[in-house]
Amino acid sequence: VQLQASGGGSVQAGGSLKLSCVASGLTFSNYRMGWFRQAPGKEQEFVAHISQNGGTTGYSQSVKGRFTISRANAKNSVYLQMNNVGPEDTAVYYCAASQIILSGAREPSNYGYWGQGTQVTVSS
Numbered sequence: 546v547q548l549q550a551s552g553g554g555s556v557q558a559g560g561s562l563k564l565s566c567v568a569s570g571l572t573f574s575n576y577r578m579g580w581f582r583q584a585p586g587k588e589q590e591f592v593a594h595i596s597q598n599g600g601t602t603g604y605s606q607s608v609k610g611r612f613t614i615s616r617a618n619a620k621n622s623v624y625l626q627m628n629n630v631g632p633e634d635t636a637v638y639y640c641a642a643s644q645i646i647l648s649g650a651r652e653p654s655n656y657g658y659w660g661q662g663t664q665v666t667v668s669s
Contacts, residue, residue, distance in 0.1 A: 546570040546658045550640045553663030556630055560667075564625040566640030566660055574598070577643045578616060578623040579656055582636035582665075591651040592638070593625060603650055607633070630667045637662040 552564040564580070579594040593604045593614040602614050613626040623640055641656035649655040 546642075548640050548642060548658055548660035550638065550660040550663040553638060553665045555666045555668065558631050558667055558669045560630055562627045562630060562665060564627065564638055564640075564663060564665075566623045566625075568621045568623075568642060568658075571642065571658065573621040573642075574618040575644065576658075577645055577647075577650060578614075579641045579643065579650065580614060580623075580625045580638060581641060581653055581656075582634075582638045583662075584636040587636075589639075589653055590636075591653070594650040595623065596647070601647065605651075627665070630665075632667050632669050635665060635667045637664050 547569045550566045556562050580592040581589050582592050583589045591605050595602045595614045595616050599616050611629045616623040639662045640660040642658040643656040645655050
């Protein structure tokens with residue numbers, strides 16, 4: 546199983562960025578997908594999750610209303626559209642896959658597969 550995240554980079558505060566994650570080696574439509582992030586010196590933080598058919602999403606309070614998670618099962622891909630970013634969004638972003646239905650979707654320990662991470666840097 547491989548999860549390949551991309552789309553990170555440097556952006557100014559108030560700008561936008563779209564992250565992508567392509568999965569291989571698994572039946573993508575069977576997996577809930579999540580995005581997590583880790584800033585330097587901080588613990589890993591839940592960002593967003595999306596159900597297997599895309600019908601249910603969840604967001605951390607810190608990104609709700611600014612970030613949107615989506616998926617394209619035909620492309621084995623999950624996305625994170627990041628709008629109105631701020632310096633507090635600077636982190637390495639990871640995509641992850643889980644077979645859980647819903648309970649525990651915000652917990653990293655419930656995700657069995659992880660991508661390599663993509664760096665997002667927001668300057669003020």
